Amino acid sequence: MPPTTRSDISLRVNGETHVLTVDNRTTLLDALRENLGLTGTKKGCDHGQCGACTVLADGRRAVSCLQLAVAAEGSDITTIEGIADGEDLHPVQEAFLELDGYQCGYCTPGQICSAVAVIKEHAAGWPSAATADVRPDAEPVPLDAAEIRERMSGNLCRCGAYTAIVRAVARASDETKVTA
Amino acid sequence: MxxxxxxxxxxxxxxxxxxxxxxxxxxxxxxxxRYAADVPFEGLAHGSLVLATVARGRITSIGVDDVLAMPGVLGVIHHGNAPRLNPEAGLLGTGDATLQLLQDDRVPHVGRPVALVVAETAEQARAGADALVVTYEEEEADLVFSADHPGSYTPAAAPEKHKGDVDAELAAAPVVVDQRYTTPQEHHSAMEPHASMARWADGRLEVVDSNQGSFLVSYVLSVLFRLDPGVVRVRAEHVGGGFGSKGIGPQLILAVMATTELKRPVRVALTRRQVFATTGMRAATDQRVRLGADSTGRLRAIDHDTATHTSTIHEFVEFPGEVTNALYAADAIRIRTSLVKVNLPTPTWMRAPGCAPGSFALESAMDELAEAVGVDPVELRLRNEPEVGPISGLPFTSRNLVGCLTEGARRFGWADRDPRPGVRREGRWLLGTGMAAGIYGAxxxxxxxxxxxxxxxxxxxxxxxxxxxxxxxxxxxxxxxxxxxxxxxxxxxxxxxxxxxxxxxxxxxxxxxxxxxxxxxxxxxxxxxxxxxxxxxxxxxxxxxxxxxxxxALEQRENHAHGAQFAEVAVDPSSGEVRVRRMLGIFAAGRIINPLTTRSQLIGGMTMGISMALHEEGLRDAQFGGQVNGDLAGYHVSAHADIPAIEADWVPDYDPSNPSGVKGVGEVAIVGTAAAVANAVWHATGTRQRSLPISLERILTTTNA
CATH class of the missing domain: 3.30.365.10 (Aldehyde oxidase/xanthine dehydrogenase, molybdopterin binding domain)
Structure with missing residues (x-):
């Protein structure tokens, strides 16, 4: 293949730097899955419509299907495989497990990555479309069910686990505060 | 016995x-x-589908040579070189021509696979598929289903079923409800797109698939490719949802063709648009329900007519009349189905086939009857509780619909309900509550x-x-x-x-x-x-x-799971927005094995039911037949923000016909949801919604602000 269609890049994923050669058309999602074998990140639509491919890029949520791998150089990527602390599950993972915040499990990695970031976004005072008072000096709002539903709406779940996911995110948020 | x-x-x-x-x-x-597309294989090649762009016609040329010259392309499989398939293969034991891919130059509908491009990488395969030029000789297509379509016929698979003299009972009944209800094409939209890997290894055809039954798939595959059944091994360790769509998918058939031709392991993963186009859908229905009752609401007649559609290549019958088969007692019952063959993909089973669209019609009509006779909707259903199968006369294995209705009404606070529609306002919102019963076979x-x-x-x-x-x-x-x-x-x-x-x-x-x-x-x-x-x-x-x-050796029985669902909605008549504020489902579904996961599955069914009620509608271009909204942005399924805290619970039930006392819960929970929401919308606004989905424009064009 002519050299112009491929690029040598380095990707920092889950704290490790990987040097790889990718087709310039390769999305970050496909690079994670096909080049690095990190298949926990799922492809549900490849169009940024379902959220199954959500990862954290520098701590913020990103749909990895809408980003080219060559453009992800320099970002610190966290995938579902990097959410737990070794064998110790993250409080969000623990809550999904115990409260049955999933069924088929296919949207779950994206939901969990999203939830981890939602809790941080909320703690940092970011408003959502469900926040009544969005002035910079407004009092912080609790991460209640309406806030969680709004903030998690980019992650579709066709099995219909939303009710349990909302509970799981709320519980993990409470626990994160206690341990923080 | x-x-x-x-x-x-x-x-x-x-x-x-x-x-x-x-x-x-x-x-x-x-x-x-690991799901099907997650399992790595040494030497894996990737296949990408090419779909027909015309609604009916004949393929006149396929520009194979140009694509074969592209980087990484290993082969192009098409009707000129594909392995010949056995036309007798089908999931139900009879031939299903939907599976006969790449066998001839005929195009029966838009989206029919016409080629598979196989390459070293997924990007190369996709580029090859995008570049493949296919020309067609177009023919006039029949694309629009309607109840009065001249090609309508009664399918042998759904003959008229009746007891008593429906026409006489309707003529004699003091109260008659006679309404039409329509439901659109709906798509399963499991989060995991269909994917398969196939390879030949040690004399066996090995398949890693996303399906709902690996043995059945392996068997049908062996028939389709004329192989010894023991040669085929199919596995599907984790499956990202199915809802009826994951039988034997086009990606599997094409992956097997490709690995057979190219002697490489081949993975074919459908894109989301291809999932919409090639894996079937719930057919649209146009239903007429006539209920005849005496002044106390006791049913004298139920007449349930359905018109629906299938493809020109295979007869699949969506059967909404199923719900009328055993839900209520009546002196006379009649169920009729008419089918039209159009140049659209073959529909298939989707969660609670028949009963999901059927219950929208029957349970909406029951609410209209409750209004007409001035009887509470829960009470109306209790008054029509059958003692044996309403048509068959067979005893029930067990039936606790009464428990669902009474416990549901108690927990929902139904007794305090003011039956008058359109009288509760909270700011810009009109508020209402509604309920419906449900049934699904066990x-x-x-x-x-x-x-x-x-x-x-x-x-x-x-x-x-x-x-x-x-x-x-x-x-x-x-x-x-x-x-x-x-x-x-x-x-x-x-x-x-x-x-x-x-x-x-x-x-x-x-x-x-x-x-x-x-x-x-x-x-x-x-x-x-x-x-x-x-x-x-x-x-x-x-x-x-x-x-x-x-x-x-089992004796014949009427065997069903039952449920009752209650919904509270808020409707903004100025924007058309409908919000479901709370929802409760109480089910009688045999013995519950694992309460944690059963509750999830029941809530999941209700969630899909809310989605059916308010959002889902597969739209097609009436001239060209293509799907207008074949992705998850255009075809909205309920998101987090659409779904309130849903409660699901159950009352005692036990199926004595199997050792564990189990009935299924996968489907009964979507049966009745849409009607409960629609009935609540009527209670809020005073306007009946007889077509799904209850979209913004339907509210705006039917409701006075």
């Missing part, structure tokens, strides 16, 4: 009925669970299972079950633990592998009832064998069962 009722009248005590987290839960929350289908006892005191259960998100894996271990009288930690389970032998698939709400029976029977066989020996040899002792003769 086998009478199981006496021998198992008292449910055994054990872990069944207690909540357990999913056995595969840790893998699912850490990303370790029963067991023949399955085999094996359980091996090992010398270390552990056991391995092997059964060709599928876990598509239902929690089957976990539930089956609970049942096995009780049957063997050992803790769950002593049991390991293998599922979703065709080499495990015949078993019913995850469909028709009959998975758990079928598989648990095979497991309890295998446990009995194993315990008998263990009683005769002193020591377990190193390779273990295996007990086996095949439930076919046991099931064949």
């Amino acid at each position: 086998t009478d199981l009722t006496e021998s198992i009248s008292a449910p055994p005590v054990g872990v069944v009925g207690t909540s357990h987290v999913r056995l595969e839960g840790r893998e699912k929350v850490t990303g370790a669970a 029963g067991s289908l023949p399955s085999t299972a094996a359980i091996t006892a090992h010398p270390d005191g552990t056991f391995t259960v092997g059964i060709g079950a599928a876990d598509i998100g239902t929690g089957a894996r976990t539930a089956l271990v609970l049942v096995a633990a009780d049957a063997l009288e050992v803790p769950t930690s002593a049991i390991r389970i293998d599922i979703a592998d065709s080499d495990l032998g015949q078993a019913w698939f995850a469909g028709g709400s009959r998975g758990t009832s079928s598989w648990t029976w095979a497991i309890t029977a295998a446990a009995t066989d194993l315990r008998e064998k263990l009683a005769d020996i002193a020591h377990i040899p190193a390779d273990g002792i295996t007990g086996r069962a095949d439930t076919a003769p046991l099931i064949g």
Whole structure:
């Protein structure tokens, strides 16, 4: 293949730097899955419509299907495989497990990555479309069910686990505060 | 005849009925669970589909050479070089031409696969598929289904069914409701797009697939490709949802063709648009329901007519009349279905086939009858409770719809409801409540299972079950633990592998009832064998069962799961927005094996029901037949923000016709949801919504602000 269609890049994923050669058309999602074998990140639509491919890029949520791998150089990527602390599950993972915040499990990695970031976004005072008072000096709002539903709406779940996911995110948020 | 009722009248005590987290839960929350497209293979090639762009016609040329010259392209499979398939192959044992891919130059509908481009990488395959030029000779297509279509006929699979003289009862009834209800094409939209890997290894065709029943898929595949059934091995360890769409998908057939031709392992993963175009949908329906009642609301007649559509290549019949078959008693009942063949893809089963669209019509009509006779909707249903099958006259295995209705009404606070529509306002919102009943068939289908006892005191259960998100894996271990009288930690389970032998698939709400029976029977066989020996040899002792003769000996019964759903909605008549504020479902679905996962599945069904009520509508271009909204942005399925806190619970029920007392819960929970929401919208606004989905524009064009 002519050299112009491929690029040598380095990707920092889950704290490790990987040097790889990718087709310039390769999305970050496909690079994670096909080049690095990190298949926990799922492809549900490849169009940024379902959220199954959500990862954290520098701590913020990103749909990895809408980003080219060559453009992800320099970002610190966290995938579902990097959410737990070794064998110790993250409080969000623990809550999904115990409260049955999933069924088929296919949207779950994206939901969990999203939830981890939602809790941080909320703690940092970011408003959502469900926040009544969005002035910079407004009092912080609790991460209640309406806030969680709004903030998690980019992650579709066709099995219909939303009710349990909302509970799981709320519980993990409470626990994160206690341990923080 | 086998009478199981006496021998198992008292449910055994054990872990069944207690909540357990999913056995595969840790893998699912850490990303370790591998789905079909996640499994790596040495030397894997990738296939990308090319779909027909015309609604009817003939392929005149395929520009293969240009694509073969592209980087990485290994081959192009098309009707000129594809392996010949056996036309007798089909999931139900008869030929389904939907499976006959790349067999000739005919195009029966837009989206029919016409070629597969295989390349070294997925990007190269996609580029090749995008570049492949296919030309067609177009023919006039018949694209629009309507109830008065001149091609309508009564399909042999859904003949008229009736009892009594419906016309006479309707003529004599003092109160008659006569309305039309329509439901659109709906798409399963499981989060995992269909994907398959196929390769030949050691003389066997090995398949890693996303399906609802690996044994059935392997069998149909062997018929389709004229192979010895033992040659084919299909596995589907984790499946990202199915809802009826994951039988034998086009990606599987094409992957097998490609690996056979190219001698490489080939993975074919559908894009989301291809999932919409090629994996079937729930057919649209146009239903007329006529209810005749006396002044107290007692039904004298139910007349349920459905018009629906199928493709020109295979007759699939959506059968909404199923819901009328056994829900209410009436002096006369008639169910009729008419079908039209149009140049659209073949529809297929989608969660609660028949009953989901059928209940929207029947349960909306019941609400209209309640209004007409001035009887509370819950009370109306209690007054029409049948003692035996309304048409068949057969006894029910068990039936606790009354419990669902009364317990649901109590918990929802239904008794305080003011029946008048359009009188509750909260700011810009009009508020209302509604309810509906639901029913879905239950029963067991023949399955085999094996359980091996090992010398270390552990056991391995092997059964060709599928876990598509239902929690089957976990539930089956609970049942096995009780049957063997050992803790769950002593049991390991293998599922979703065709080499495990015949078993019913995850469909028709009959998975758990079928598989648990095979497991309890295998446990009995194993315990008998263990009683005769002193020591377990190193390779273990295996007990086996095949439930076919046991099931064949069952007496005929009306066997159904039941439910009652209650919804509170808020409607903004100035924007057309409908918000479901709360929803409660109470079900009678046999014995509940694992309350944690059962509740999830019931809530999941109700969630999909809300989506059906408010959002889902597959739209097609009437001139060209293409899908206008074939992706998850255009075809909206309920998101987090659409769904309130839904509650699901159950009342006592026990199916005496299988050893575990199980009925299925996969489908009954979507039956009635849309009607409950629609009835609540009427209660809020005073305007009936007889077409789904209840979209913004439907509210705006029918409701006075």
